[in-house]
Amino acid sequence: MSRFRSTASEAGLNRNPPLRIAIFVHGRFHAFDLARALIERGHFVRVLTNYPRWATRRFGLPDTCIENHVLHGIASKAVDRIRRFWPRFDADPFLHRWFGCWAARRLGMREYDVVHGFTGVAEEPLLKVKAPVHTIVRGSAHIRTQAEILVAEQRRIGTRVDLPSAWSIAREEREYKLADVILVLSTFAQKSFVEQGVSPDRLRMISLGVDTRKFRPDAETLARRLDRIRSGQPLRILTVGTFSCRKGAIDYLQIVQKLQPRGFQFRFVGGIEREAKPIARRVSAQIEFVPRQKQSSLTEQYAWGDLFLFPTIEDGFAVVLAQAQAACLPILTTTNSSGPDLVRDDETGWVLPIRSPDLFIERFLWCAQNRNRLAEMVTFLGGHHRIRDWREVAADFETMTHDLIRLRQQSSPA
Numbered sequence: 001m002s003r004f005r006s007t008a009s010e011a012g013l014n015r016n017p018p019l020r021i022a023i024f025v026h027g028r029f030h031a032f033d034l035a036r037a038l039i040e041r042g043h044f045v046r047v048l049t050n051y052p053r054w055a056t057r058r059f060g061l062p063d064t065c066i067e068n069h070v071l072h073g074i075a076s077k078a079v080d081r082i083r084r085f086w087p088r089f090d091a092d093p094f095l096h097r098w099f100g101c102w103a104a105r106r107l108g109m110r111e112y113d114v115v116h117g118f119t120g121v122a123e124e125p126l127l128k129v130k131a132p133v134h135t136i137v138r139g140s141a142h143i144r145t146q147a148e149i150l151v152a153e154q155r156r157i158g159t160r161v162d163l164p165s166a167w168s169i170a171r172e173e174r175e176y177k178l179a180d181v182i183l184v185l186s187t188f189a190q191k192s193f194v195e196q197g198v199s200p201d202r203l204r205m206i207s208l209g210v211d212t213r214k215f216r217p218d219a220e221t222l223a224r225r226l227d228r229i230r231s232g233q234p235l236r237i238l239t240v241g242t243f244s245c246r247k248g249a250i251d252y253l254q255i256v257q258k259l260q261p262r263g264f265q266f267r268f269v270g271g272i273e274r275e276a277k278p279i280a281r282r283v284s285a286q287i288e289f290v291p292r293q294k295q296s297s298l299t300e301q302y303a304w305g306d307l308f309l310f311p312t313i314e315d316g317f318a319v320v321l322a323q324a325q326a327a328c329l330p331i332l333t334t335t336n337s338s339g340p341d342l343v344r345d346d347e348t349g350w351v352l353p354i355r356s357p358d359l360f361i362e363r364f365l366w367c368a369q370n371r372n373r374l375a376e377m378v379t380f381l382g383g384h385h386r387i388r389d390w391r392e393v394a395a396d397f398e399t400m401t402h403d404l405i406r407l408r409q410q411s412s413p414a
Contacts, residue, residue, distance in 0.1 A: 001004075016402050022110070022372040024048040024103040026072070029139055030208050030319065032059040033117065037209075037394035039065065046110070048103050050076060069102050087160075087274060093118075093167050100124035106406070109409040114401045119143075119172050126178040133404045135204075136175055137183040139220045140316040141192035141336075143172045149314045153245055156355070160190075161245045161275055173332070181404060185317030186338040193378060204400050207341055208317050209393040214299060215326035221303045222328060222382050229306055229375045235368055238305030240298065240320045240331065243280055243289075244273035248311030248334070253279050254357040255309070259364055266309075269293055269301045302327035307367060312337050313354050322388070328381040330367075330374065332360055348377065348385055 021043055028051060035047045036059060045065050049056065050073035056066050064180035072095065072414045079091045094126055105126040107115060114133040122136045140146050147164045154161040164172075176198060180372055183204050184190045190205050217225075229235070237259075243249055256266050260283075269290040272280050280289065293301060308324035308331045315337035322392035324331055325342060333339035334356075343349040352359045 005305070016398055019043045019114060019309045019398065019401055020046065020110075020112045021045045021106055021401070022115045022131075024099075024121065026050055026076070026099045026118065026121045028059075028120060030317075031223045032056060032061055033209070033211070033390050034393060034397065035065065036060045037390040038397065040391070041394050043397060043398070046112075048106055049073075050099065064191075065126065069099060069104055072099050072102065082167075084274060087162070090165055090167075092165065095169065096121050096168075097124070104128040112403060119175050120168065122175045123171060123178065126175060130346045133181075133401060134179050134410050135181040135183055135401075135404070137174075137185070138189065138193075138316060141189045141314055142196045142198070143169050144196055145192035145239075146314055150246060153313055157245060157250045157276060159245065159278070162273070181401075182402075186315075186341050188336055188338070188340065189316045206396045206400065207338065208319060208322060208387060208395060209388045209390040210319070210322040210326045212326050212387050212389050214295070215302060215323050216387075217299075217303055217328055217382070222378070223330075225303075225306055226375050226378060229371050229378065232371065234265050235364070236265045236304060236306045237309050237364070238267050238269070238301065238307070238324075239309045240269045240301060241310065241318065241322070242270050242273060243268055244276045245279075246313055247315075248313050249276040249279045251311040251355060251360070252309070253283050253356040255311070255360050255364070256286050258357075258361050262365075262368075264364065264368070267301070267304060269298070298323065299327075302329060305329050306334065306378075307364070308349075309336070309358070309360070310334075310339075311354075311360060324383065325385070326387045328378055330332065330377045330381070332363055333387065348381055 019036060023031050023035055035045045038045050047061060047065055048067045050069045052068060052070050053063050053066055076095060082089050099121045101124050106128040108124055112131045114135060115125060115129050115131040116135045119136050119138045126134050143164050147169060150161050150163050181204050182202055183206055184193060185208055190203055193203055194200055196357055260266060266291060267288045271292045302324060308329040310318060310321060310332055310333040312318060313336060317338040321331060321333060321338055321342055331343050333351060334354045335351055336354050339351040341353050345351060350363050
């Protein structure tokens with residue numbers, strides 16, 4: 001199928017023929033990890049992004065596989081700065097069409113077996129680029145479901161929340177119709193598409209992975225955590241991500257206000273959205289806020305914790321949950337993310353309903369009162385629980401693509 005030689009395939013690492021894969025992404029998301037793993041499996045991969053090459057190198061991507069739209073990246077950064085002071089400023093119609101048109105032009109210069117892009121910038125490539133298979137990935141729930149959840153959250157907390165615009169909703173729904181397949185990242189996201197009327201036949205779910213080499217704790221780190229838990233020291237509750245209303249900031253506040261006076265310690269690693277800054281100020285004396293860290297610096301943050309808290313209201317796949325699990329932290333999270341796919345209740349953590357801070361508080365108090373059981377969970381995560389890595393994600397993507405190509409060939413007239 002492909003004219004590109006594959007050393008991995010020749011070595012027997014990949015039983016399927018190598019593929020010519022184009023991935024386009026306005027940023028990074030999980031695209032760089034997927035591309036690197038696909039290259040390791042012997043496929044020819046080209047990544048179109050607005051990241052500069054010096055940044056893509058940090059993720060192990062060779063310069064030869066990168067086409068970058070640096071000017072778009074600079075413009076996106078400038079817009080982000082403007083939004084800090086003018087939240088209603090919306091440049092997405094311009095930025096998304098600009099990137100989509102650029103990607104369509106660049107993709108049309110080569111032949112690919114599959115063109116795979118991220119929603120929001122996919123309309124132009126889907127319309128203009130010829131390829132056997134066109135797939136898109138939606139990193140969250142169906143955009144209309146996402147909007148409905150966030151509107152309800154806005155009403156609940158009485159604070160303006162960053163919502164998908166009518167323009168974004170219409171554009172993404174056009175992309176959903178144009179793609180051969182929509183890739184979703186969790187059963188929660190998959191269900192949201194079905195509930196919005198998308199045929200299950202047009203959906204594929206591939207759960208993301210984690211670089212276990214970066215996040216797996218060494219024996220000394222694990223021993224220190226077990227000693228803290230068993231000795232009765234205050235339990236350390238870690239959260240990594242963005243402090244925002246979408247990620248459950250108001251529930252996080254209530255959890256902290258109830259538990260911090262009872263001896264629990266809280267650390268939040270990541271940025272704070274403008275809309276959530278008033279909430280963060282209310283608990284700034286009770287939480288240690290650590291600025292956003294490079295991925296390479298997160299290992300020591302995960303080593304600090306005893307438990308991982310992520311009370312998100314809506315997520316497609318929270319990569320930090322996979323990182324926390326690789327770091328052997330029992331997780332407390334909600335149903336509206338990848339939690340149900342990753343967490344086994346009472347074995348590796350707990351999955352609770354959204355907007356239920358009292359249930360989170362009850363579970364944390366149980367952990368404080370059942371420390372031997374909590375230590376057993378940490379030990380299980382350290383020794384027996386299997387963590388999905390990017391090689392498996394790439395293998396699933398490869399299998400999906402070959403299946404789609406075969407279906408297309410079977411349905412084409414002779």
